[in-house]
Amino acid sequence: MNLNLIKYIGVITASGVALPAYAQDACDSLRQLTIVSATDEGLYEETHGPENTIDGDMDADSRWSSESQGGPRTLLLDLGAEQNLTSVQIAFFKGDERKTKFAIETSLDGEAFQTVIPEQQSGGTTGDFETFELDSIPAQFMRLTGFGNESNNWNSIVEIAAFGCGEQVEVPEQAVLTERRGRGMFGLDPDATPGENFDLSGWYMTTPADDDGDGISDSVYENELAAGWTDPRYFFTDAATGGMVFRTTPSGAKTSANTNYTRSELRGMIRRGDESISVRRDDGFPNANNWVFSSAPKATQEAAGGVDGIMRATLAVNQVTRLGKDYQIGRVIIGQIHAKDDEPIRLYYRKLPQNKYGSIYYAHEPATGKEEWIELIGSRADVAPNPDDGIALDEVFSYEIEVKGKQEGDAIIPMLHVKIIRDDGSEVIAEPFDMRDSGFSIEDEFMYFKAGAYTQNNSSPDPEMDFDRVTFYSLDYEHGAPPVAGGN
Structure with missing residues (x-):
């Protein structure tokens, strides 16, 4: 490298951290750079792996193909040594028929990346x-992120292909191959149990x-669930997609005498299998297995397992009930925040038999x-018209349910945020809901997340055949850390 041509520039990473970088003003001679490997997340289609992008074959069948299923896909290219990168050439599949959305980042170490081509479309x-x-950029790694077409x-x-100058790198004798991560959607394995496809150590299961x-309905706790427990009637892996299936019938057992409906549903367990921590305290004061609002008293926050929180899920509703009383037909709860006795939120999907699409509220x-x-989408009414912007059965979508505090003077106001993300990336965002007068910011109150299929129909005349089924493709939650007891 010609040190007379080096100048210092500042690189800002995605996390906002300033890193030193060095770039050459020019190359003495440009050439095509060796790319020693091309790898991805392992979610590519059958034989269309990432190594096909660097094999020199322009045949359309020799390509990398990976579907964005609720998120972008990345292709990581290793130049074998630090090079001076001046341009990138890309041949897009069906590039003369459609435009593809992508972005490119570079890195010296494969850890800290900087964007060099912001998100844009091919021609x-x-x-x-x-x-x-490109500007003359020092890099050993290039990361292409694809957003579909x-x-x-x-x-x-x-x-x-990459062009520039720098150290000569030999072409490896054998290509580095990415192991394919299963035949299902989102990298899920149709042959695995839910506990093998998902981290279920932070949940327990209630069945019908x-x-x-x-x-009383049977429950399965975290350690057994994470170890691979499954039930072919109510909780199992979908054989086609690898998704986690929740099925519930109106005729099933209930959790208590005060419950009107049955469920196949997970309950959040912050203790993550530590059975020395009880599920809950009978007096309503929180313990380390449950969380509270940041508007709760300080002593309450200190006793809890988390403060505020967000649950994220990607799912499809496959079937809802079609028989029974008008006000119960077609409705199922797919996510909740449950408090000691009440529910800050019950998220519903509802599709009436005469409608093509379903509503969310x-x-x-x-x-x-x-x-x-x-x-949020469509109407919850018993005779609602077909919502043109509704969600069909088997349509994949995501939701986010979040509680976070908003500072207002000296007070913290608990705010409920709900978002629906469609498969095309469009979002439906509810107005933040002010919960200051809801009675949850007290000493003897606590929260936990729930997700699954909680039927809201107990009147179907054919309860075994008329059931709810919901398939989850991703599910997680997180919380803020509780304050340390005795701290400021």
């Missing part, structure tokens, strides 16, 4: 190479079964005051 006019010029969610590249005959049941209903 859409050629199946040959398209050239993207204007026709669908697939990211497909026939070939990619009463196999021990005690009159939520209920806020305060500890004090009247229950409130918020419609």
